[in-house]
Amino acid sequence: MSVPIPFSDPPWLMGLPSPYFNKSHRKWQAAIRPFIKEHLLDHAIEWDKAEFVPEHVFADFGRANMIIPSLPAPLPVEWLKRLGIHELLGGLKVEHFDYLHALIYADEMARTGLMGPTGSLTTGTAFGIPPILKFGSRQLQEKILPDLLTSRKRCCIAVTEPDAGSDVAGITTTATKSACGKFYVVNGAKKWITNGIWCDYATMAVRTGPPGSGAAGLSMLVVPLKNHPGVRMRRLRVGGQPSAGTTFIELDEVRVPAENLLGEEGQGMRYAMTNFNHERLAVAVGVTRQARVALAAAFEYVLRREAFGKPLVEQPVVRHRLAKAGALLESQWAWAELFAFQMTRLSKDDADRELGGMTGLLKAQAGMVLRECADTAMLLFGGNGFTKSGQGELIEMIYREVPGARIPGGSEDVLLDLAVRQLVKLYKTKTKAIDARSKL
Incomplete structure (x- = not known):
């Protein structure tokens, strides 16, 4: 043992x-x-x-x-x-x-x-x-x-487009009802779609409203992908997560049964938002574990690696780097645990309302913590951490994945701003409710 x-x-x-x-x-x-x-x-x-x-x-x-x-x-x-x-x-x-x-x-x-x-x-x-x-x-x-x-078939989420990422309201892929009313005809493109290349279906954000209608014109449609007429897919090579199946999807006059519409037209943004707490918590937990893997590997390395006649861990500057990264890591993990606990105690509606902004902040900070831990590991591994083979190869791979934690799922700056805006909105809503009750 x-x-x-x-x-x-x-x-x-x-x-x-x-x-x-x-x-x-x-x-x-x-x-x-x-x-x-x-x-x-x-x-x-x-x-x-x-x-x-x-x-x-x-x-x-x-x-x-x-x-x-x-x-x-x-x-x-x-x-x-x-x-x-x-x-x-x-x-x-x-x-x-x-x-x-x-x-x-x-x-x-x-x-x-x-x-x-x-x-x-x-x-x-x-x-x-x-x-x-x-x-x-x-x-x-x-x-x-x-x-x-039962995992006999696969589904992905397809929201991001070449010109619309964190700005979901800017989506331009259209879904137009056919004259007979039995189909939606979909035209456009989706980009950076994880798993897309393997999927039978995409839960896709589309524009059913007129151009310029913003979020109010968005709907959610389940679009068949593999071998479906008018759908073309190709793998995208990205800097990190190369095995995740990142995909570019082109949609040219794709006919989708009208019953594949989720809920009502024009409610797509609201529907997408109901899964944000789950999505961002899952990403934050995974990214925090990545940071843990990097930092633990660095700790193990400096215990046995010698330089200037003694193990690296005996150098004060090395201990300082480990301490700084470790404090950020364990603070982030404690927040993730608390967040998950809160979601076990709150109803779905209450969690969406109370945690909607903070889940964006949780996800954004996970990327910052990963950046610090990956940077620490890279520096402590030295040349080994910059090499695509040998004892530092995992550190080199994790280091390349840092942008993949900070950009997809809502980019860092967007989520930081969103968190504060949501907190302000929640504060004003609760203040108005208290004022209304006091006047009764």
């Missing part, structure tokens, strides 16, 4: 007490770590270098019901039980899955240190299926959810 490297796991897994995690959470973590290690962690670097995760891996995770935990909590229990899925690994009943279980899952899946292999498996399900569960008609759900929830 070996002593764990400092910072290599969250405090609750290093033997320290926690107010959040109970026996169910500990049993869940113990059950999923060996599975993830065998089926993902042991091969992650190899697959990311190849820029491709073999198709059987998604199937392996699907058979073990290990894609399902990427969905928001609570899980769609009625649907899962209809499909014969009553328990997850370790005997966790689907109705008992909460956001602390979700946090543990996201953290364990990111122990690869690389978001590409993990993202190739979970991003589409985590972001693409929830709007269908919340707003899809019963007819649409019956048609596609059985295959999606």
Whole structure:
């Protein structure tokens, strides 16, 4: 039995007490770590270098019901039980899955240190299926959810365009109702779509309103992708996460059944926003684990690496860098734990209202923490950390993924501004409510 490297796991897994995690959470973590290690962690670097995760891996995770935990909590229990899925690994009943279980899952899946292999498996399900569960008609759900929830088919979220990223209201891809009313005809392009190249469907933000209608003209449509007439897809090569299947999608007169509309026309922005807490918490947890992997690797390296006649860890400047990065890391993790706990205690509506701004801040700060930890690891590894092979290769790979944590899912500056605007809005709303009550 070996002593764990400092910072290599969250405090609750290093033997320290926690107010959040109970026996169910500990049993869940113990059950999923060996599975993830065998089926993902042991091969992650190899697959990311190849820029491709073999198709059987998604199937392996699907058979073990290990894609399902990427969905928001609570899980769609009625649907899962209809499909014969009553328990997850370790005997966790689907109705008992909460956001602390979700946090543990996201953290364990990111122990690869690389978001590409993990993202190739979970991003589409985590972001693409929830709007269908919340707003899809019963007819649409019956048609596609059985295959999606059992991982026989795949779905992604397609919002970003060549000229519209964090500014979702600037989307120009159009969906026009056909004369017969049975179809939407979709034209446009989507860019930087994670998992898109492998997906059968995209939950897509489209413009059903006139040009210039902004957010009010947006709708959500489930668009068939693979082998569907008018759809062309190609892989995009990006600086980090190369195995996540980042895709450019072109849509030319694509006919989509009218029943694939989610909810009502013009409500697309609102529908997309209902999954933001889940999306950004999942990203923040994964990115924080990446920071942990980088910092723990650096700590282990300086314990054994010698320079100027003694181990690097005996140099005050080295200890200072570790301390500064470690303080940021553990502060960020404590916030993520608190955030997940709050989401287990708040209703969906209350969580959307109270945490909507702060989840953007949580995600943005995760990127800042990763930047500090990756930078620390790179400097402490020296030339080894700048080399695409050998003992520092993982550090070099993580370092390239820092922009992928700070830009997608709402870029850092946009989310920082959004957080404050949402807090101001919430403050004014509550102030008006108090004033109204005082006048009664």
